[in-house]
Amino acid sequence: MNFSSLDLNSIWFVLIGVLFTGYAMLDGFDLGIGALHLFTKRDEERRILLNAIGPVWDGNEVWLVTGGGALFAAFPNVYATVFSGFYFAFVLLLVALIFRAVAIEFRSKQPMHWWRRMWDVGFSTGSVLSSVLIGVAMGNIAWGIPLDGRGEFTGTFWALLGPYPLLLGVTTVALFMMHGAIYALIKTEGELRDRLKGWINNTIVFFIICYAVTTMATLLYVPHMAARVRANPWLFSIAVLNMLAIANIPREIHRGRDHRAFISSCVAMIALMGLFGLEMYPNLVLSKPVPENSLNIHNAASSQKTLGIMLTIALIGVPVVLAYTVSIYWIFRGKVKLDRMSY
């Protein structure tokens, strides 16, 4: 296909954003349920929560894998700089994701108490650590990291754990916990569901506090991440949409409309990622203290030819992917019932 009239670099900036937003919306609730896992006490409740995500978590994780692959193909310099620069953080993320994955699969295979306990801890720790590290990575990208003239990272692992990135890490956990609790509400019934309703309020409060602190910290210490909204006040509507979406969650839950609450939570995530993308554009990784070394959609991108090929692949692949993702969620709709195939 011929895309020569299009700004492929910007399109891929958006598409990478779409992939990571998709990941946050989908695997976000898996990780959130993981973070909530240890708060449930009875084995049956834990199994219900695991089976709520059982058929879908694996496909949700593919959004991250594909996002990584797309980043590699569209912006190889970002992929190379971020992954090698955040080396140890990514190794920890990988170990965390490994434990999350195998814990889901292995836990139910044996009845022993110690066995289940071990994988419960693995599942929960893996989920929380993954969420924190994803937030920390985003925090660093927004805060700015030291890059040299070739775009190579010149900092250390410990320098990545600054207060602002850590704050974003905690906020991500809070966001995913809220999101996961809502998803769990859709999939459960009876006493567990009633208890989850109580938790949702706590997770919403937790998230709103984190969100408020993050917003203030951003305005005070990371002004470049609010510059575009300041210059174009109408963009403030996205922030308003975000707040309305969050405010809508307790309202929908109160009326028993769990699905709408979930959609609200997704809208909040889209708005957050939208703001993040708007403020970053056209940069992909900000350099600090030498802003000229930042990686942007031009100096980090693959050739026009490759971006065009990738767009063709995306145009063929994405509709198909969406079609069967929707069918899978449809097949497994409704409340979780434990049977002999369950985890």
Place this chain on the structure above:
Amino acid sequence: MDVLTLSRIQFTLTISFHYIYPPLSIGLGIMLVLMEGLWLKTGNSIYHQMARYWTKVFALTFAMGVATGIVMEFEFGTNWATYSRYVGDVFGSALAAEGIFAFFLESGFLAVLLFGWEKVGRKMHFFATCMVCLGAHFSAIWIVVANSWMQTPAGFHIVGEGLNARAEITDFWAMVLSPSSMDRLFHTLCGAWQAGAFLVVSVSAWYLLKDKHKDFARNSLRLGLFVGLIASLLQLVSGHKSAQGVAKNQPVKLAAFEGLYETTGHAPLTMFGWVDQKNERVVGPQIPGMLSFLAHSDVNAPVKGLREAAPTEKDRPPINVTFQLFHLMVGIGFGMIAISSVGFLYFWRGSLFEKRWMLWLLVLSVLGPQIANQAGWFAAEVGRQPWIVQGLLRTSAGVSAVIRANTVLSAIILFTSVYVLLFAVFVYLLNHKIQHGPEEADLIPAGKLALPLKGAS
């Protein structure tokens, strides 16, 4: 040790551990499609029982494959950043295509395969099984395409100079269909089919030896042996084609496979032996003219030796290691043909289930494809050294510039401990599954599955 050596160790460790599982998923995928297909066709519920049992084994290998696979996706960036910048334009596209076309398909329909038995009808379930199997094969296609580009780069040009040089695609299909990609894909798939088939064979033979689940075991063994034999025979054809491709496109690697130093017409094939790297010669029994014949279909054709193809030591891979790995793979390949043919012969005569020594051999046969798959990939990758992208970029130039040796060492220690734990748990659970055996209840399909098909019953 330096960052380069440590990064190579880390990559070897993570990729070899990962590669235990995907071939099993691909091979078991085919087996599941056949089992469920036979069930749909014949209505015989023994096939339903088989499909249900092997699905559980499949789930275990799949989970391990996914968990260890995500490491691979990120490791190019973490440890091989310079390589990633150099090849991202080309290699990244194949990885992204793998995600879009293969992983989504596989993981989406996996849900129906594992949890959908009583939620969807028979045909829909069979469709899901086929899609999972297809997804597994697609993922093999894209990853082998990506790797083959590193062996025989095509469809690209180099832009920029020095540190800023990088490869960019000029022709997508020439890149995908690089000179070695289709031969290597076929070779990899045959190895994967063997891995799946011989796992089924091995477990079934074990049941027969223990006098358990006999009906189940006989049917599984028959099907496994059938697929195993076909895959082993196809592997011979594909191995031969692959080697001819190596002779043509990567003469240094072929010379290393055979320990051939001097360019010779009527070149001999060394059956097994040792490469004396110091004196540049190979010791072992040889078949005269055979290498020339296999590589170029002509007993007198000259085969390039290392002295001509790679005159200096720094352009050569470690010869003896490559030689041994290659010969190990080939040896096992022939072994698998022998085992499956003899097994099939006895089965044909009706005496297989009484021959205990043969059943024992079949129990052990599961190790064959695993060792050969590993040895084959090691030979392919070690044999390409010192290049990370053949002729374009040296492995030593591809490593990340900013990582430190002790950080990589910590990562290796971390991955090793996690993988040892995972492997122990995997073996424990697999053994548990095998000891438990198939469910008798699966002989009477329930729920939506119980509906008789038109024409069957």
